[in-house]
Amino acid sequence: MALVEITPETHKVQIRLAYASSDNFTGRPIYAAADCYLHQDAEALLRRAVDLASAIGLGVLIFDAFRPSEAQWALWNHTPDPEFLADPRRGSPHSRGAAVDLTLLDADGTPLDMGTEFDAFTPTSHHGALDIEPEAQRNRAILMGIMTSAGWDFYRNEWWHYQMFNARRYPVFSDSVLPRPMMASRPLLAGAA
Numbered sequence: 588m589a590l591v592e593i594t595p596e597t598h599k600v601q602i603r604l605a606y607a608s609s610d611n612f613t614g615r616p617i618y619a620a621a622d623c624y625l626h627q628d629a630e631a632l633l634r635r636a637v638d639l640a641s642a643i644g645l646g647v648l649i650f651d652a653f654r655p656s657e658a659q660w661a662l663w664n665h666t667p668d669p670e671f672l673a674d675p676r677r678g679s680p681h682s683r684g685a686a687v688d689l690t691l692l693d694a695d696g697t698p699l700d701m702g703t704e705f706d707a708f709t710p711t712s713h714h715g716a717l718d719i720e721p722e723a724q725r726n727r728a729i730l731m732g733i734m735t736s737a738g739w740d741f742y743r744n745e746w747w748h749y750q751m752f753n754a755r756r757y758p759v760f761s762d763s764v765l766p767r768p769m770m771a772s773r774p775l776l777a778g779a780a
Contacts (some may be wrong), residue, residue, distance in 0.1 A: 590684050591630040593623040599637050601648045612706045613665045617658050619771035624653035626684030629751050636737035646692035650705045654681035655762035657770045670744055671708045683757035686750035691730050699726040705747050713744050
């Protein structure tokens with residue numbers, strides 16, 4: 588399988604998938620399982636980013652990574668806003684396993700101030716927003732420096748979103764490719780744990 592599972596133990600990251608809880612813009616869980624995956628090519632870039640962050644005493648917290656196409660449809664049906672969500676008919680980089688939403692953590696494991704929360708669908712979430720505190724601007728610049736140095740591209744409207752260059756070259760995956768379903772509507776495959 589082209590998707591690689593990301594765990595705290597294997598990748599030295601913290602994971603808090605926003606769509607596996609009601610703590611997201613829909614107010615309800617989208618994922619039934621809080622499993623985190625990336626395409627194997629993106630996984631290699633994540634490892635590089637984690638190493639770069641670690642070298643300056645910072646950690647990484649992942650909010651979202653691979654998002655099954657069914658989840659992209661659920662998000663789009665709730666809030667069809669192309670400024671902040673990819674139209675599922677075109678396919679999201681997340682549904683290709685080629686995007687990650689994340690932030691940086693200080694040495695104590697506290698998320699750095701980025702000026703807005705994850706998935707704040709406002710202009711203050713844009714890279715280069717000047718109506719946030721200087722510390723948050725600096726933290727966003729550090730995150731962007733780490734991620735772009737690791738080989739990621741950024742999405743200008745979301746400080747938390749990074750994707751692979753030419754992400755559309757990867758296929759869109761549904762929940763059916765996973766060994767354990769992330770979406771509640773798919774029964775567990777026989778023999779999968």
